[in-house]
Amino acid sequence: MQSKLPHIGTSIFTVMSQLAVQHKAINLGQGFPDFPMSAQLIECVHQAMKDGSNQYAHTYGVPLLRERLAEKIRYLYQTNIHPDTEITVTPGGTYAIFSAFSTIIQPGDEVIIFEPAYDSYIPNITFNGGIVVPIELEFPTYSIPWEKVKAAITPKTKAILVNTPHNPTGRVFTKEDILQLQDIVLQHHLYLISDEVYEHLIYDDKQHETVMKYPDLFARSFVCFSFGKTYHCTGWKLGYCVAPEALMKEYRKIHQFNAFSCDTPKQIGIANYMTHQEAYLNIGLMYQEKRDLLRDLLKDTPLVRIPSSGSYFESYRYDSISNESDKVFAEKLVKEYGIATIPMSAFYMNGTDHKVIRLCFAKKTETLEAAAACLQKLHA
Ligand SMILES: Cc1ncc(COP(=O)(O)O)c(C=O)c1O
Numbered sequence: 001m002q003s004k005l006p007h008i009g010t011s012i013f014t015v016m017s018q019l020a021v022q023h024k025a026i027n028l029g030q031g032f033p034d035f036p037m038s039a040q041l042i043e044c045v046h047q048a049m050k051d052g053s054n055q056y057a058h059t060y061g062v063p064l065l066r067e068r069l070a071e072k073i074r075y076l077y078q079t080n081i082h083p084d085t086e087i088t089v090t091p092g093g094t095y096a097i098f099s100a101f102s103t104i105i106q107p108g109d110e111v112i113i114f115e116p117a118y119d120s121y122i123p124n125i126t127f128n129g130g131i132v133v134p135i136e137l138e139f140p141t142y143s144i145p146w147e148k149v150k151a152a153i154t155p156k157t158k159a160i161l162v163n164t165p166h167n168p169t170g171r172v173f174t175k176e177d178i179l180q181l182q183d184i185v186l187q188h189h190l191y192l193i194s195d196e197v198y199e200h201l202i203y204d205d206k207q208h209e210t211v212m213k214y215p216d217l218f219a220r221s222f223v224c225f226s227f228g229k230t231y232h233c234t235g236w237k238l239g240y241c242v243a244p245e246a247l248m249k250e251y252r253k254i255h256q257f258n259a260f261s262c263d264t265p266k267q268i269g270i271a272n273y274m275t276h277q278e279a280y281l282n283i284g285l286m287y288q289e290k291r292d293l294l295r296d297l298l299k300d301t302p303l304v305r306i307p308s309s310g311s312y313f314e315s316y317r318y319d320s321i322s323n324e325s326d327k328v329f330a331e332k333l334v335k336e337y338g339i340a341t342i343p344m345s346a347f348y349m350n351g352t353d354h355k356v357i358r359l360c361f362a363k364k365t366e367t368l369e370a371a372a373a374c375l376q377k378l379h380a
Pocket of ligand 1: 091092093166195225229234239
């Protein structure tokens with residue numbers, strides 16, 4: 001059979017997680033919390049099941065959930081989103097993004113992405129017949145080189161994908177970033193896919209710059225979210241996309257014949273639980289404490305952090321102690337030091353290697369302490 005994705009192999013997350021199991025290593029590689037989610041939210045889902053809500057949900061998502069999401073967006077971002085026409089619940093954030101690409105890409109369209117990049121974007125674009133135009137973020141600040149973005153636009157450019165807070169670097173958009181983005185999108189009549197799955201995981205008093213706050217930009221955007229990140233249940237694979245009605249109409253044509261609808265009891269459970277605003281309002285502080293704990297534990301190691309202001313992740317340079325490639329270094333960490341991380345080059349199409357590893361701090365204190373004990377054995 002002719003492969004539709006000939007260049008795609010096993011993802012680095014699978015490789016590192018398998019190595020972690022094989023070597024009984026502590027896993028700070030893949031991004032998922034190792035602490036329990038809310039028992040109350042589980043109870044809300046259980047209740048929905050016991051109440052008999054176990055059949056297909058509305059194809060756009062349980063209406064109460066869409067209403068609650070619209071209320072939340074109004075409360076947090078002072079933006080009116082119509083729950084009937086502008087929100088679609090999806091089986092996870094990745095699916096929400098994939099469907100946005102499928103909605104807009106015609107064969108030969110160019111899509112600009114920034115590297116390092118979350119691993120699903122490139123295969124999503126290629127699979128839909130698009131051409132990936134990668135632009136590297138400035139190293140080591142990981143800021144966006146806006147002049148390079150302008151220079152990369154051609155008559156074939158169809159869309160830009162942005163991600164804030166950013167996986168893998170933890171960088172968050174400034175207002176200046178979003179205004180630059182808006183100018184480019186509007187001037188060249190592009191579409192925007194905005195991956196905002198880490199909207200609440202933002203630190204140091206920074207504010208999340210959602211595209212939804214900018215009406216002209218939002219008019220050309222698909223904004224994607226994940227309940228998994230917000231409620232510490234990545235295994236539930238539930239998310240949603242917010243887009244203006246005209247775009248959402250086309251998006252729903254794709255969704256209707258793909259997933260059609262999502263897990264009913266979980267949607268009802270989350271809708272009922274969403275009245276607990278503190279559940280999402282407090283997580284920024286909770287994760288910031290974890291980030292700071294890891295920082296503190298690693299401060300006497302030769303690893304040099306590249307500051308993160310958001311997401312589950314912080315990156316560290318190891319170039320003061322090794323010239324090895326980041327993949328070789330990460331493998332050595334698993335096999336000899338008992339800790340799994342992700343080599344940053346895995347997030348670049350051409351394997352750009354700045355000798356950086358990504359650590360996930362969405363872990364219990366014990367896990368972070370045990371991980372740090374492994375890394376403290378590294379010597380200059
Ligand atoms: C940047 C980014 N976007 C999207 C996703 C996917 O979210 P979900 O698990 O809801 O599909 C992730 C998950 O790791 C992510 O890091």
